[in-house]
């Protein structure tokens with residue numbers, strides 16, 4: 001990478017802490033079906049679509065007798081529980097350091113996008129005052145394949161008219177880092193290095209983050 005054209009952000013777990021709401025809802029569903037979901041198992045649900053997540057949860061619980069209709073019903077139930085939480089969100093729920101860093105990017109004329117597997121992305125962006133803030137939003141309603149497939153990030157780059165090679169992705173999910181690699185992009189993992197070890201750099205959060213971090217990704 002010689003020059004950075006655009007920066008693509010995952011939403012759940014990077015911009016806002018909705019990853020915990022997803023976990024709580026899946027855990028509640030698992031508990032209703034008679035089993036538990038550990039934080040380690042939950043890592044496999046991050047970044048993947050609602051239905052793929054459901055399949056993973058059912059596999060963990062060794063539940064293999066459900067019809068497609070029953071699966072649809074429980075995925076809907078999970079989504080309703082999840083939406084009860086996101087509908088209460090406000091601008092105060094933007095994670096620490098995020099807004100300041102986004103403002104720095106905008107001032108320095110970087111193009112910014114959201115690349116999320118979620119079909120609830122527009123609701124969240126509206127709740128936190130970011131409906132029109134990003135130059136592009138590619139979410140679960142615009143893609144056929146969720147992360148680790150690169151589609152979401154390739155589409156975001158295309159909407160920004162940026163070369164994928166010159167894009168940086170911020171991600172909290174292992175599947176999202178894989179998607180960035182599959183898209184030919186550099187990645188910054190937000191979270192724990194043992195989970196995000198395939199990222200180019202891992203940071204705990206966006207607090208006090210400066211654009212100078214990109215220097216570590218540029219080949220001089």
Ligand code: BG6
Pocket residue numbers: 011012022045046047048049050053079116117118119120121140173
């Ligand atoms: C991703 C989350 O952003 O969106 C996943 O990391 C979630 O955990 C996926 O399953 C789909 O979200 P939704 O809101 O469409 O159910």
Ligand code: MG
Pocket residue numbers: 010011012013014019046047171172173176
């Ligand atoms: Mg995420």
